[in-house]
Amino acid sequence: xxxxxxxxxxxxxxxxxxxxxxxxxxxxxxxxxxxxxxxxxxxxxxxxxxxxxxxxxxxxxxxxxxxxxxxxxxxxxxxxxxxxxxxxxxxxxxxxxxxxxxxx
Amino acid sequence: xxxxxxxxxxxxxxxxxxxxxxxxxxxxxxxxxxxxxxxxxxxxxxxxxxxxxxxxxxxxxxxxxxxxxxxxxxxxxxxxxxxxxxxxxxxxxxxxxxxxxxxxxxxxxxxxxxxxxxxxxxxxxxxxxxxx
Numbered sequence: 001x002x003x004x005x006x007x008x009x010x011x012x013x014x015x016x017x018x019x020x021x022x023x024x025x026x027x028x029x030x031x032x033x034x035x036x037x038x039x040x041x042x043x044x045x046x047x048x049x050x051x052x053x054x055x056x057x058x059x060x061x062x063x064x065x066x067x068x069x070x071x072x073x074x075x076x077x078x079x080x081x082x083x084x085x086x087x088x089x090x091x092x093x094x095x096x097x098x099x100x101x102x103x104x
Numbered sequence: 105x106x107x108x109x110x111x112x113x114x115x116x117x118x119x120x121x122x123x124x125x126x127x128x129x130x131x132x133x134x135x136x137x138x139x140x141x142x143x144x145x146x147x148x149x150x151x152x153x154x155x156x157x158x159x160x161x162x163x164x165x166x167x168x169x170x171x172x173x174x175x176x177x178x179x180x181x182x183x184x185x186x187x188x189x190x191x192x193x194x195x196x197x198x199x200x201x202x203x204x205x206x207x208x209x210x211x212x213x214x215x216x217x218x219x220x221x222x223x224x225x226x227x228x229x230x231x232x233x234x235x236x
Contacts, residue, residue, distance in 0.1 A: 011201060013208040017215065020184045024191070024208050026201035031191060033184040 007047030047094030108170035129157030186220035
């Protein structure tokens with residue numbers, strides 16, 4: 001199975017309010033409200049940890065959901081967010097852009 | 105302050121207001137942060153009532169999202185839904201990412217400081233008994 005890596009886009013605004021995460025694309029103003037499970041995946045989307053590890057470690061353990069079911073839901077969730085450009089998906093780790101180097 | 109899409113009842117509820125109420129506007133409202141909360145200001149825009157808003161302001165007690173129905177009632181709403189509803193009702197055309205972020209932050213802060221509720225109302229003056 002190919003690993004899937006996810007990273008939060010920089011083109012978003014997000015805040016947590018009353019336990020839910022609100023995410024808005026600053027590109028097209030699409031607005032999402034993430035429930036507790038989705039918020040857990042969102043917080044863990046560091047570009048380095050594979051999705052199946054996030055689900056096994058954070059979702060199945062915390063919410064007592066079978067791995068197959070949780071992973072299928074997670075894949076659907078990340079596809080939807082990715083379609084709106086607020087989450088990046090890759091089959092390789094997603095590294096943050098390297099800092100610019102000044103050349104004298 | 106009342107908010108809603110066209111047809112939700114902003115002008116209707118303004119028309120049903122008590123005779124001694126000061127109408128700030130039945131069109132676009134202007135809201136500013138104050139030292140203690142937010143103030144709603146009258147604006148020189150006329151809606152269906154064809155009356156210019158009053159040149160004054162008042163502290164904002166609550167934001168009611170309007171919906172017409174068979175009975176008058178006020179419902180609490182989830183803060184994230186309130187934020188989303190507020191964003192839908194903010195007049196904003198810019199595509200600039202920094203400005204969009206700023207509007208989002210503004211709505212987030214507003215919802216934490218001002219009660220946002222769903223107001224369902226019948227088309228008669230009895231709704232104002234719930235509000236004043």
